[in-house]
Amino acid sequence: MALSVSEIFTSILGESTLAGRPAFFIRLAGCNLRCRWCDTPYAYEGGGSWEVEALLEAARASRQRLVLVTGGEPLLQEDTLLLLSRLGDAGHEVLLETNGSLPIRAVDRRVRRIVDVKCPGSGMDGAMHWPNLAEVTPSDEIKFVVGSREDFEFAEAVIRRFGLPGGPALLISPVFGEVPLAEAARWVVESPLPLRLNLQWHKIIWGPETRGV
Numbered sequence: 569m570a571l572s573v574s575e576i577f578t579s580i581l582g583e584s585t586l587a588g589r590p591a592f593f594i595r596l597a598g599c600n601l602r603c604r605w606c607d608t609p610y611a612y613e614g615g616g617s618w619e620v621e622a623l624l625e626a627a628r629a630s631r632q633r634l635v636l637v638t639g640g641e642p643l644l645q646e647d648t649l650l651l652l653s654r655l656g657d658a659g660h661e662v663l664l665e666t667n668g669s670l671p672i673r674a675v676d677r678r679v680r681r682i683v684d685v686k687c688p689g690s691g692m693d694g695a696m697h698w699p700n701l702a703e704v705t706p707s708d709e710i711k712f713v714v715g716s717r718e719d720f721e722f723a724e725a726v727i728r729r730f731g732l733p734g735g736p737a738l739l740i741s742p743v744f745g746e747v748p749l750a751e752a753a754r755w756v757v758e759s760p761l762p763l764r765l766n767l768q769w770h771k772i773i774w775g776p777e778t779r780g781v
Contacts, residue, residue, distance in 0.1 A: 591632055740764065741766040
């Protein structure tokens with residue numbers, strides 16, 4: 569019951585509908601995708617071995633109720649499912665950030681699943697596990713990282729195709745430094761869909777190269 573962990577730290581959530589809340593972060597190592605805009609390539613491989621019990625103790629010691637398990641790609645590691653359930657058992661509010669390429673069905677339903685949908689600009693749109701979009705619930709979130717107007721229009725098409733309006737939160741995340749925020753805001757305002765602009769507050773506050781925030 570051990571996991572390969574890139575880093576753990578306490579900060580505020582920079583993204584999602586809960587952005588701004590303090591949280592304990594568990595960033596697992598290893599990823600099966602290579603997105604063009606990836607901002608955590610250091611988590612592709614490596615990492616230290618942590619027992620699930622040790623991670624639970626670290627979460628408890630952080631004194632944060634909210635815990636985000638992210639990566640890399642957390643679902644590549646079998647014991648991630650156990651970690652998520654044990655965090656829930658310990659009374660934590662648990663978030664999982666996943667790249668959308670692996671099934672989410674087995675994830676504990678107490679966990680809020682933040683599922684990426686890869687747009688063409690990522691270079692990884694062919695890796696999507698599309699059945700995930702039939703699994704999401706109103707308590708989950710779908711995130712589209714957009715690097716262009718074409719990516720944004722792709723996101724709108726996916727939302728319509730899978731009938732997502734009225735279900736999970738629909739996050740539009742402009743690639744930091746590539747899409748002007750005012751332009752992305754205009755796209756969201758002008759869209760008839762119930763979208764939410766999702767900024768990376770940790771990069772705005774501490775800069776894009778700062779780790780552990």
